[in-house]
Amino acid sequence: MALINFTGIEAGNWTVLAEDEQPTEGAKVAASVTRIADESEEFFAAVGELGAVVSTETAYADLAPLLNKLSFVAIEFPAFTDGRGFSLAVRLRKDLGFKGEIRAVGPVMPDQAMHLMRSGFDTVDVADERKEAFEACAARFKQFYQSDYRGAVSIAHARHSSDESRKAS
Amino acid sequence: MYAYDQFDHAMVASRNAEFRDQVERRLKGELTEDEFKPLRLMNGLYLQLHAYMLRAAIPYGTLSADQMRRLAHIARRYDKGYGHFTTRQNVQFNWPKLSDTPDILDELAEVEMHAIQTSGNCIRNVTTDQFAGATADEVADPRPYAELLRQWSTFHPEFSFLPRKFKIAITGASADRAAVKWHDIGLVLKQNDAGEVGFEVSVGGGMGRTPVIGKVIRDFLPEKDLLSYMEAILRVYNENGRRDNKYKARIKILVEAMGADEYARQTEAEWDRIKDAPIDVPEEEAARIKAFFAPPPLEVLEETNASVDEFASKNFLFASWLNNNTNKHKVPGYVNVTISLKPHGGIAGDATAEQMELVAALADAYSQSEIRVSHEQNLILPHVPVKDLATIWADLDEAGLGTANVGLITDMIVCPGLDYCALANARSIPIGQAISNRFDDMKRIQDIGPLKIKMSGCINACGHHHAGHIGILGVDRKGEESYQILLGGSGAEDASKGTILGPGFDEHGIVDAVEKVVAVYLGEREEGEEFLGTYRRIGAQPFKEALYGTH
Amino acid sequence: MAKKIKGPQMLIANRLDDGRVVFFTRTGGWSSNTDDAAYGEDEVLESLLERAQVFVANNTVIDLQAIGAVIDGDKAFPSHIKHAMQAKGPSVRADLGYQTSLDWEQA
Ligand code: SF4
Numbered sequence: 117m118a119l120i121n122f123t124g125i126e127a128g129n130w131t132v133l134a135e136d137e138q139p140t141e142g143a144k145v146a147a148s149v150t151r152i153a154d155e156s157e158e159f160f161a162a163v164g165e166l167g168a169v170v171s172t173e174t175a176y177a178d179l180a181p182l183l184n185k186l187s188f189v190a191i192e193f194p195a196f197t198d199g200r201g202f203s204l205a206v207r208l209r210k211d212l213g214f215k216g217e218i219r220a221v222g223p224v225m226p227d228q229a230m231h232l233m234r235s236g237f238d239t240v241d242v243a244d245e246r247k248e249a250f251e252a253c254a255a256r257f258k259q260f261y262q263s264d265y266r267g268a269v270s271i272a273h274a275r276h277s278s279d280e281s282r283k284a285s
Numbered sequence: 286m287y288a289y290d291q292f293d294h295a296m297v298a299s300r301n302a303e304f305r306d307q308v309e310r311r312l313k314g315e316l317t318e319d320e321f322k323p324l325r326l327m328n329g330l331y332l333q334l335h336a337y338m339l340r341a342a343i344p345y346g347t348l349s350a351d352q353m354r355r356l357a358h359i360a361r362r363y364d365k366g367y368g369h370f371t372t373r374q375n376v377q378f379n380w381p382k383l384s385d386t387p388d389i390l391d392e393l394a395e396v397e398m399h400a401i402q403t404s405g406n407c408i409r410n411v412t413t414d415q416f417a418g419a420t421a422d423e424v425a426d427p428r429p430y431a432e433l434l435r436q437w438s439t440f441h442p443e444f445s446f447l448p449r450k451f452k453i454a455i456t457g458a459s460a461d462r463a464a465v466k467w468h469d470i471g472l473v474l475k476q477n478d479a480g481e482v483g484f485e486v487s488v489g490g491g492m493g494r495t496p497v498i499g500k501v502i503r504d505f506l507p508e509k510d511l512l513s514y515m516e517a518i519l520r521v522y523n524e525n526g527r528r529d530n531k532y533k534a535r536i537k538i539l540v541e542a543m544g545a546d547e548y549a550r551q552t553e554a555e556w557d558r559i560k561d562a563p564i565d566v567p568e569e570e571a572a573r574i575k576a577f578f579a580p581p582p583l584e585v586l587e588e589t590n591a592s593v594d595e596f597a598s599k600n601f602l603f604a605s606w607l608n609n610n611t612n613k614h615k616v617p618g619y620v621n622v623t624i625s626l627k628p629h630g631g632i633a634g635d636a637t638a639e640q641m642e643l644v645a646a647l648a649d650a651y652s653q654s655e656i657r658v659s660h661e662q663n664l665i666l667p668h669v670p671v672k673d674l675a676t677i678w679a680d681l682d683e684a685g686l687g688t689a690n691v692g693l694i695t696d697m698i699v700c701p702g703l704d705y706c707a708l709a710n711a712r713s714i715p716i717g718q719a720i721s722n723r724f725d726d727m728k729r730i731q732d733i734g735p736l737k738i739k740m741s742g743c744i745n746a747c748g749h750h751h752a753g754h755i756g757i758l759g760v761d762r763k764g765e766e767s768y769q770i771l772l773g774g775s776g777a778e779d780a781s782k783g784t785i786l787g788p789g790f791d792e793h794g795i796v797d798a799v800e801k802v803v804a805v806y807l808g809e810r811e812e813g814e815e816f817l818g819t820y821r822r823i824g825a826q827p828f829k830e831a832l833y834g835t836h
Numbered sequence: 837m838a839k840k841i842k843g844p845q846m847l848i849a850n851r852l853d854d855g856r857v858v859f860f861t862r863t864g865g866w867s868s869n870t871d872d873a874a875y876g877e878d879e880v881l882e883s884l885l886e887r888a889q890v891f892v893a894n895n896t897v898i899d900l901q902a903i904g905a906v907i908d909g910d911k912a913f914p915s916h917i918k919h920a921m922q923a924k925g926p927s928v929r930a931d932l933g934y935q936t937s938l939d940w941e942q943a
Contacts, residue, residue, distance in 0.1 A: 196323070196446070197323075197406065197446050198446065198528060199406075199443070199444070199445065199446030199447055199448075199523055200523060200524055200528070202442060202443040202444075202445075202446065202523070203443055203520055203523045203524050204524075206443055206520075210558075210559075210562075211558070225320075225323070225324075227303075227323075227324060227327070228445075228446075230440070230442065231440075231442045231443070231445055231446075233442075234442035235442045235443050252306075253303070256299050256302070256303055257296070257299050257440070258295070258299075259292060259295070259296075260440060260442070261296070261436040261437055261439050261440070261441075262437060262441055262442060262564070263562065263563040263564060264442060265562075269563055270437075270563065270564075270566070271292045271296075271436070272436065272566035272567065272570040273563055273566070273567060273570075274292070275290070275292065275569075275570060275573070276567050276569040276570055276573075311852075311895075312852070312853070312895070314894070314895045318852075318892075318898045318899075332850060332855055332898070332899065333855075334857070334918070334921060334922050335855075335856065335857055335922060335925060335926065336850075336854060336855040336856055336857075337854070337855035365932055380854075382853055382854040382855070383852065383853055383854065383855065384853055632928055632929075703917070703918065703921055704921070704926040704927055704928050704929075705926055707918075709918070712921075712927060712928075714926075714927075714928045715927060715928055718928070761917075764916060764917060765917070766917065
């Protein structure tokens with residue numbers, strides 16, 4: 117697998133904890149939301165960095181109480197067609213103000229690179245042979261018709277911006 | 286008309302470059318069909334029964350003469366000399382080669398057209414009133430808002446992989462010619478007491494296997510808030526719409542399950558949170574787009590013209606055409622001309638390259654180079670001076686485009702059906718042809734009066750059969766084509782859902798059945814009563830008796 | 837999964853480049869003319885499928901399917917109306933040419 121990093125956020129590998137597996141001291145680990153919700157203070161003290169692996173079905177409100185413990189969230193797409201993952205990332209950024217890494221995992225397509233980035237994802241795990249296509253897609257479009265929740269403004273705003281650099285397409 | 290600026294050009298050009306690359310990779314075998322299929326679909330390229338089919342968008346049904354000429358050129362150079370205008374204000378080419386499609390898309394881009402989001406589970410081409418900006422009964426021209434929606438929905442980061450396709454329609458007129466209540470979102474422009482312009486917003490309309498009429502969730506949405514409100518509606522749908530069963534994935538099912546009140550509540554709650562984010566466009570942008578749709582400078586002319594009247598008094602067909610195919614323009618002395626793509630015995634919605642070129646030439650000469658496409662599969666020349674009508678009709682008639690049947694029983698909506706469509710159960714086109722041949726008598730059909738037949742070749746309802754005064758649905762009955770008949774639907778401001786009368790008919794029986802239904806109407810109607818009025822007054826029973834002899 | 841079809845079957849696909857409907861032939865190629873089409877049941881069908889699959893793998897055709905056939909003499913024709921339509925071309929545009937049979941009954 118290769119990691120595509122859109123935002124240059126510091127991103128590395130983590131271990132996904134199996135059900136009863138205990139983290140090694142100081143390790144970067146990921147676990148399910150239910151497990152994290154049940155864990156004790158010792159657990160949080162023991163892990164180095166903690167992340168949640170969530171499915172696209174996860175309601176963002178369920179993540180809210182855990183967010184202060186999380187440094188990253190991995191959103192698992194069961195299929196590239198499951199667009200809930202995009203809304204979930206938007207919610208994390210927009211409604212919950214999450215600043216950590218959001219990573220897409222699962223069978224997303226190169227064509228979705230910009231959708232992912234603009235919805236709030238920083239990184240995506242892709243098969244090695246798709247890396248090039250992903251990078252090409254991520255570079256294809258320069259500006260968009262929508263503002264996003266990461267601060268990029270829409271073409272409609274750029275058209276009337278006094279900042280000339282925004283107008284260059 | 287809207288004109289692209291460098292941003293719009295760059296967007297379409299990047300997309301086309303991307304698709305060209307994808308097609309090359311596919312042809313070289315670097316992409317498998319499974320990988321390629323979703324990519325080609327996102328560019329409007331389907332595989333149909335006989336070949337690929339390319340669906341290009343005609344945003345909100347507005348075309349320039351140059352664009353129409355380009356469609357003619359594409360039909361001739363890359364296809365078999367014709368195209369098909371659909372109920373979603375799109376145009377379909379039935380025979381393109383895969384390797385030609387990148388060139389076709391570039392040809393479209395040169396005239397500021399594209400095939401983006403004409404397929405897939407995304408926000409599709411926004412449709413509207415074919416008389417937008419040219420009709421007397423309008424609060425405001427809906428097209429600037431449709432263009433705003435087009436831009437906002439193009440490659441939306443969050444709403445490109447919805448549970449299912451998503452269709453928005455908008456009208457500015459009191460008469461609903463865009464079937465807005467039958468759309469996932471329906472927008473009706475209105476003025477509030479303070480004279481401000483805004484929208485009535487309905488959600489959850491749709492046809493298909495579960496026909497539902499949309500429900501109003503907001504009486505008045507200020508125009509400046511359009512996009513943020515759309516975003517709120519779409520987010521609630523994207524998060525909560527069903528994804529486990531594609532037949533239950535449309536927003537209509539979610540609205541039914543949740544209740545319209547709850548859908549409204551969730552939308553409003555989300556909207557409250559986002560309405561100050563930079564989603565809606567700056568005022569200058571709204572003004573910039575509106576300026577493209579400024580009414581053409583028409584000088585007021587005489588409402589009547591002696592030579593036109595004189596010709597009409599001598600020529601019954603022309604007089605009929607004046608009556609049926611023209612509608613009042615907001616400027617005195619002008620009309621909007623509907624060119625029927627339903628010649629009796631012909632294929633509804635099809636136009637040859639030559640016909641397209643003729644329409645383009647007429648548009649240059651008489652309608653400010655503007656053409657419209659209606660969801661009823663006809664073409665419109667807006668802003669036409671009354672004094673030129675006789676000349677225009679003569680030119681149209683010579684090209685087989687002069688049929689005077691707009692709004693009458695032979696002006697049917699007919700989907701491609703099993704002659705082209707891979708999803709079809711039964712053919713639609715030959716049934717349409719047989720019906721219009723059966724009623725090929727201008728005196729008779731004018732006596733019958735306004736009557737809309739709408740026909741689909743399968744439950745997907747592209748032919749709007751639920752909304753037909755008479756609806757016809759093709760079904761597969763043990764491997765044979767069979768046709769059910771529905772009565773009482775409407776796609777207009779009095780939207781209603783047709784009811785199935787009973788068992789289906791074969792391809793000959795269905796034509797007889799339509800004739801019997803018409804006979805019941807003619808026998809029962811009261812002075813001045815149209816078909817739908819009679820049906821609503823007397824109910825289905827007399828029609829059932831005539832068709833099935835039940836008591 | 838596709839429904840199990842009884843009796844003889846033939847193989848239908850679309851050419852990758854132009855999408856046209858073709859049938860796998862007795863000589864191991866593809867033709868838009870059903871008169872050339874190979875057909876069979878059981879092991880015969882399986883071996884046909886195996887040979888045809890090669891053309892899917894090398895990106896000559898897509899959407900390969902085995903479909904029910906009616907046999908007249910030694911010629912196969914699709915039994916389901918949808919595939920019959922594919923073999924004939926649009927019934928309303930008999931002028932379009934490539935189809936193998938133009939004798940649509942007139943409604
Ligand atoms: S209604 Fe059915 S048959 Fe007709 S065009 Fe739509 S999908 Fe095809």
